[in-house]
Amino acid sequence: QLLVCLRELRISLTSVTSATPSGTSNASALQRLPGAIIIGVRKGGTRALLEMLNLHPDVEVAKNEIHYFNLDENFRKGLDWYRAQMPITLPGQLTVEKTPGYFTAPLAPKRIWATNPAVKLLLIVRDPAERLVSDYTQVLHNRIQQNKPYQPLEELLLSQGHINPKYKALQRSFYYQHLARWLELF
Ligand SMILES: Nc1ncnc2c1ncn2[C@@H]1O[C@H](COP(=O)(O)OS(=O)(=O)O)[C@@H](OP(=O)(O)O)[C@H]1O
Numbered sequence: 001q002l003l004v005c006l007r008e009l010r011i012s013l014t015s016v017t018s019a020t021p022s023g024t025s026n027a028s029a030l031q032r033l034p035g036a037i038i039i040g041v042r043k044g045g046t047r048a049l050l051e052m053l054n055l056h057p058d059v060e061v062a063k064n065e066i067h068y069f070n071l072d073e074n075f076r077k078g079l080d081w082y083r084a085q086m087p088i089t090l091p092g093q094l095t096v097e098k099t100p101g102y103f104t105a106p107l108a109p110k111r112i113w114a115t116n117p118a119v120k121l122l123l124i125v126r127d128p129a130e131r132l133v134s135d136y137t138q139v140l141h142n143r144i145q146q147n148k149p150y151q152p153l154e155e156l157l158l159s160q161g162h163i164n165p166k167y168k169a170l171q172r173s174f175y176y177q178h179l180a181r182w183l184e185l186f
Pocket residue numbers: 041042043044045046047048100134
C-alpha cells in the first residue's frame with residue numbers, strides 16, 4: 001500500500017518539483033522544500049510512517065521534527081531557514097518532513113497553504129482514546145525523568161466528575177475539529 005501511495009505522490013508532484021533541472025549532477029543536489037508533510041497525529045505512528053517512506057530510494061526525509069508552521073519563533077526565521085532544515089535531494093526525489101504538532105496548530109493550515117498549496121499532506125490517525133493514553137504516557141515519562149510532579153490521568157481528564165474538555169491531550173484527540181480547519185483550505 002505504501003508503494004502505491006508513493007507512486008501516486010510522485011506522479012502528482014512531478015509538476016511541482018519539475019521546476020528543478022533534470023539530471024543527477026552534484027549541482028542538482030539541493031535542499032528542497034517538502035513535497036509531502038506528515039502533519040499528525042501526535043502518537044499516531046508518525047515516526048514509523050516517516051521511516052517506512054524513507055526506505056524508498058526516491059524519498060529523503062528530515063530526521064528531526066522541524067516545528068516551522070506551528071511555532072512562531074521558528075516561523076519568524078523564514079522559508080530559507082525551513083529549507084535549510086531539509087535533507088539534500090536530487091531532482092525527482094521527494095522531500096518529506098513530519099511534525100505532528102501541525103495537525104492541531106490553529107495557524108498551520110493557512111501557513112502551509114500560503115507556502116505551497118500543492119503540497120501533499122499525510123495524516124495517520126489512531127483510536128482517539130488510545131492516542132490520548134499514549135499522549136499522557138509520554139508526558140508522564142518526560143516529567144518523571146525530569147523529576148517533575150505529575151498528576152494521574154483521571155485528575156487531568158475529569159473535572160468535578162465531568163470530562164474536562166480543556167485537557168490538552170483530550171483536545172488533540174478531537175480529530176474532526178482540527179481536520180475541519182485543514183479541509184477549509186485543502
Ligand atoms: N506500526 C505501528 N502500528 C501501531 N502503532 C505503532 C506502529 N508504529 C508505532 N506505533 C505506535 O505509535 C506511537 C508513536 O507515535 P508517533 O511516532 O506518532 O509519536 S510522536 O508523536 O512522534 O511522539 C507509539 O505508541 P505507544 O506505544 O502508545 O507510545 C508506537 O508504539
